[in-house]
Amino acid sequence: MRIDIWSDVVCPWCSIGKRRLERALADFPHRDEVEMVFHSFLLDPGAPTEPTETAQQMLARKYGLSLEEAAEKQGAVIAVAAELGMDWSRHPDSPHAATVDAHRLLHLALAEGGRGQQAALKDALLHAYFGEARNLADHDVLREVATGIGLDAGRVSAVLASEEYADAVAADVAQARAYGANGVPFFVVDEKYGVSGAQPTELFAQLLERAWSESRPVLATVPGAEDADACGPDGCAI
Structure with missing residues (x-):
């Protein structure tokens, strides 16, 4: 079973939704047969490469809030993250x-290390931003985070010095739009079920069970039929 996830690395609800999905997967009996693939989404395509404000200041500006009101809004999200085991106390300064x-x-x-390395980098980037309030537009920070999970330093530097994979990012964003996703996180299970937002763990668990059962239907037994003579690996009934 495959789960495609569109998200941004500075989206708090994307990180929360990911953690809730992971908790549902931890209790899912077929978790070893589920692959997660992460796709790009840019919440603010016009965001600067040289930041001039913090996440809290941006929140206040965007929604017309005072800094105190923005802090209260962020505090509520930070509390949700804490319930899931994530310390975001430094996030207001991100x-x-x-x-x-x-x-x-x-x-x-993804291209050089597969799903596992992509997932490791995703986790590392989320922690760098929400847990350590680091600048994810800073190439030195990105190089440190990427090499820290095993990516080749030379390749990382070459990509950052070019536009390599920019088309792949744009294609991801276009696919999300084609699915009708205007926000993230956005989850697509087996190219059949689309789920928007950081849903509760219980809903993710139900979705996993439903998608799994529908992808592997069990034949119905004819009413009234009982086991009858047959042959198997150990021989035939006599």
Whole structure:
């Protein structure tokens, strides 16, 4: 079973939704047969590469809030993250900056290290931003995070110095739009079920069970029929 996930690395609900899905997968009996694939989405395509404000200041500006009101809104989200085992106490100071280069590195990780390395980089980027308030538009930061999960330093530097994988990022965003996704996180299970938002763990668990059962239907037994003589690997009934 395959789960495609569209998200941005500076989206709090994307990180929360990912953690809730992971909790549902932890209790899913067929979890070893589920693959997660991460896709790019740019919440603010016009965000600067040189940040001039924090996430909290951006929130206040965007929604016409005072800094105190923005802090209260962020505090509620930070509390949700804490319930899931994530310490985001430094997040109010996270720089508001462009994420396209981080997404290009996620495509590099997928191309050169497969799903596992892509997932590792995704986790590392989320922690760097929400847990450590680091600037994900800073190439030195990106290089440190990417090489820290095993990506080749030379390849990372080459990608950051070019536009490599920019087309892949754009294609991901276009696919999300084609699915009708205007926000993230957005989950697509087996190209059949689309789910928007950081749903509760229980809903993800129900979705996993439903998608699994529908992809592997069990034949119905004819009413009244009982086991009868047959042959098997150990021989035939006599």
